[in-house]
Amino acid sequence: MQQQYYNFCAGPAALPTTVLQRAQDELLNWQGRGVSVMEMSHRHPAFMELAETAEINLRRLLNIPNHYKVLFLQGGATTQFAVLPMNLLADLASADYLDTGIWSAKAIAAMAPFGQARLAANFAGKNQVPSKTQLQLDPQAAYVHYCPNETISGLAFDYVPDTGSVPLVADMSSVLLSTPLEVNRFGLIYAGAQKNIGPAGLTLVIVREDLLGRARPETPGPLNYTLQAAQNSMLNTPPTLAWYLAAMVFEWLLEQGGLSTIAEQNQLKARLLYEQIDSSTLYINTIKPTCRSMMNVTFTLDNPDLEILFLAQAEAAGILSLKGHRAVGGMRASIYNAVPVAAVKTLIEFMADFERRH
Amino acid sequence: MQQQYYNFCAGPAALPTTVLQRAQDELLNWQGRGVSVMEMSHRHPAFMELAETAEINLRRLLNIPNHYKVLFLQGGATTQFAVLPMNLLADLASADYLDTGIWSAKAIAAMAPFGQARLAANFAGKNQVPSKTQLQLDPQAAYVHYCPNETISGLAFDYVPDTGSVPLVADMSSVLLSTPLEVNRFGLIYAGAQKNIGPAGLTLVIVREDLLGRARPETPGPLNYTLQAAQNSMLNTPPTLAWYLAAMVFEWLLEQGGLSTIAEQNQLKARLLYEQIDSSTLYINTIKPTCRSMMNVTFTLDNPDLEILFLAQAEAAGILSLKGHRAVGGMRASIYNAVPVAAVKTLIEFMADFERRH
Numbered sequence: 001m002q003q004q005y006y007n008f009c010a011g012p013a014a015l016p017t018t019v020l021q022r023a024q025d026e027l028l029n030w031q032g033r034g035v036s037v038m039e040m041s042h043r044h045p046a047f048m049e050l051a052e053t054a055e056i057n058l059r060r061l062l063n064i065p066n067h068y069k070v071l072f073l074q075g076g077a078t079t080q081f082a083v084l085p086m087n088l089l090a091d092l093a094s095a096d097y098l099d100t101g102i103w104s105a106k107a108i109a110a111m112a113p114f115g116q117a118r119l120a121a122n123f124a125g126k127n128q129v130p131s132k133t134q135l136q137l138d139p140q141a142a143y144v145h146y147c148p149n150e151t152i153s154g155l156a157f158d159y160v161p162d163t164g165s166v167p168l169v170a171d172m173s174s175v176l177l178s179t180p181l182e183v184n185r186f187g188l189i190y191a192g193a194q195k196n197i198g199p200a201g202l203t204l205v206i207v208r209e210d211l212l213g214r215a216r217p218e219t220p221g222p223l224n225y226t227l228q229a230a231q232n233s234m235l236n237t238p239p240t241l242a243w244y245l246a247a248m249v250f251e252w253l254l255e256q257g258g259l260s261t262i263a264e265q266n267q268l269k270a271r272l273l274y275e276q277i278d279s280s281t282l283y284i285n286t287i288k289p290t291c292r293s294m295m296n297v298t299f300t301l302d303n304p305d306l307e308i309l310f311l312a313q314a315e316a317a318g319i320l321s322l323k324g325h326r327a328v329g330g331m332r333a334s335i336y337n338a339v340p341v342a343a344v345k346t347l348i349e350f351m352a353d354f355e356r357r358h
Numbered sequence: 359m360q361q362q363y364y365n366f367c368a369g370p371a372a373l374p375t376t377v378l379q380r381a382q383d384e385l386l387n388w389q390g391r392g393v394s395v396m397e398m399s400h401r402h403p404a405f406m407e408l409a410e411t412a413e414i415n416l417r418r419l420l421n422i423p424n425h426y427k428v429l430f431l432q433g434g435a436t437t438q439f440a441v442l443p444m445n446l447l448a449d450l451a452s453a454d455y456l457d458t459g460i461w462s463a464k465a466i467a468a469m470a471p472f473g474q475a476r477l478a479a480n481f482a483g484k485n486q487v488p489s490k491t492q493l494q495l496d497p498q499a500a501y502v503h504y505c506p507n508e509t510i511s512g513l514a515f516d517y518v519p520d521t522g523s524v525p526l527v528a529d530m531s532s533v534l535l536s537t538p539l540e541v542n543r544f545g546l547i548y549a550g551a552q553k554n555i556g557p558a559g560l561t562l563v564i565v566r567e568d569l570l571g572r573a574r575p576e577t578p579g580p581l582n583y584t585l586q587a588a589q590n591s592m593l594n595t596p597p598t599l600a601w602y603l604a605a606m607v608f609e610w611l612l613e614q615g616g617l618s619t620i621a622e623q624n625q626l627k628a629r630l631l632y633e634q635i636d637s638s639t640l641y642i643n644t645i646k647p648t649c650r651s652m653m654n655v656t657f658t659l660d661n662p663d664l665e666i667l668f669l670a671q672a673e674a675a676g677i678l679s680l681k682g683h684r685a686v687g688g689m690r691a692s693i694y695n696a697v698p699v700a701a702v703k704t705l706i707e708f709m710a711d712f713e714r715r716h
Binding site for chain 1: 361362363365367368369370371372373375378379381382385386391392393394396397398399400401402432433434435436437439440441444468470471472550552557558559560574575576577578579580581593594595596597598599600603676678679684
């Protein structure tokens with residue numbers, strides 16, 4: 001019997017098996033055209049149709065209003081950290097940033113050459129996010145930036161900050177498409193694809209139209225929101241293979257019943273896992289319960305000497321990539337959309353069994 | 359009988375069939391690990407080994423000296439047009455550019471916000487490249503930029519410019535890996551992957567170490583050569599799927615006998631095609647013979663009314679993507695490494711037959 005595997009990688013992460021199977025089936029001959037989808041011009045009518053359908057499906061999934069543009073870019077969220085002020089700061093002096101951990105801190109650091117990254121909340125290293133009343137927002141800020149889900153620590157906002165007329169910008173790399181979203185609460189949303197969207201190498205940007213037109217001239221064309229919006233993200237050759245895979249993920253999400261259904265499953269997976277942790281004396285998660293991530297469940301072992309053994313035995317049981325980020329150590333189970341409930345149940349059983357044995 | 363297809367797309371272009379077959383075989387289970395290569399962390403030892411082996415093989419293919427760094431980036435050559443001055447201009451006022459067509463002109467336009475793009479040769483719209491004596495180089499230039507192969511017009515340099523102590527920078531998107539190269543003649547070489555390297559979404563940069571350390575602070579981290587060189591191109595999540603496919607293309611090239619063997623085949627393919635054009639009264643290529651591209655063979659029909667028919671009949675015969683770039687029209691057969699000699703022979707037979715019939 002072939003061993004079953006359960007992939008909890010934080011990213012590049014698990015993709016839906018049916019999507020990979022379809023990609024495999026048609027890898028050398030897409031739509032009966034005699035070539036791979038990755039061997040075709042992005043301006044071929046068939047690929048243009050794929051791209052257009054992908055956007056339509058993404059808009060349907062997230063209920064994206066018409067006055068938002070959807071961009072399919074390259075470079076990952078880390079590139080956006082600098083590209084964001086290039087595109088949005090204009091002649092303003094500062095933007096507000098909420099510091100809640102490693103990813104938001106990276107975004108703050110990347111802002112330095114462009115203007116002031118004013119800390120509207122400094123919660124670095126804390127096990128909770130700022131409450132609504134703890135946000136010290138500057139009404140003159142170019143935008144307010146935050147990271148709704150800190151993938152490394154497993155910390156998440158349980159609310160969308162109200163920033164009034166200042167555009168709210170969110171690095172949603174690890175949560176976009178995991179749950180329904182009120183897009184109109186945001187000025188701009190961006191996300192690297194390699195969690196819930198597709199393979200690494202694609203970056204989604206959803207931007208309100210009135211924020212276009214203010215990019216600095218130094219902005220590289222393919223990273224200029226305004227130019228890419230005008231060219232349907234084809235100012236230059238886009239990452240067609242990644243786009244194609246993301247398009248199939250969007251279809252898969254619609255087939256699953258859309259984001260409400262997916263969110264229910266994600267909530268169930270997270271609840272099961274946190275319950276296992278909380279009912280144990282071996283596993284520890286110190287994040288404030290209301291701020292626990294639904295996507296990245298982190299935990300340490302009461303006896304740290306057991307962590308290497310835990311990881312090794314998990315891997316031997318086919319439970320992969322539980323090692324925490326190298327910046328913080330410990331364990332992390334990333335339970336993105338494509339991780340089935342059954343995988344989480346297997347992990348829980350393993351955790352219970354491991355605890356009994358140690 | 360299944361129809362045979364011949365893919366002459368200018369990019370994203372044909373990939374070696376054996377590479378696609380291997381990718382297909384292991385798409386859901388890479389190295390027996392139970393997950394796809396695109397579902398693994400880029401920091402997993404197995405992926406790190408893949409990345410390292412890819413670099414070793416690329417270095418072997420191009421005989422890259424040790425004092426050059428190899429970077430695997432995102433964004434395509436068009437992103438590099440702006441990223442290049444960000445990284446290399448430092449406090450110098452200008453860089454020299456050779457204008458030989460649409461791609462070099464785009465690089466020139468992207469330089470504007472950073473400094474002067476001084477025209478060391480203005481051959482835009484000409485059917486030849488400047489001769490060695492026609493280059494008017496500024497010894498104070500930060501670098502000299504040129505495009506050895508203008509993909510759209512099918513125009514190529516038949517020599518490497520001698521720029522003395524000024525670093526020579528080349529956009530080799532459509533020629534890198536098509537023929538052996540004296541890397542030490544260059545300060546920096548860059549190329550989008552989607553011609554001879556792999557799928558769209560990966561960009562190679564080969565940079566001499568002494569050119570590092572001068573990036574502007576605004577440069578996004580993942581596009582900062584210095585930071586990426588220090589991190590083995592893993593400052594952030596790289597496009598792992600594209601990297602994996604490129605790694606297999608490098609292996610395929612070594613299996614073919616390396617770049618000398620590939621270059622012989624490429625020369626043969628180009629010679630056959632240009633001979634067909636030159637011996638015909640219907641097909642026209644106006645590029646000066648010594649400046650004809652070995653990768654992109656452009657031609658028009660003496661009777662332009664026949665072009666649509668030519669393209670339609672070619673497509674019906676399985677000969678795909680011969681339509682010239684929308685900026686110039688006409689026909690273009692891109693005959694990159696993965697296009698076999700047999701495909702070119704089929705095209706030539708079709709061209710001869712079409713000419714007989716019209």
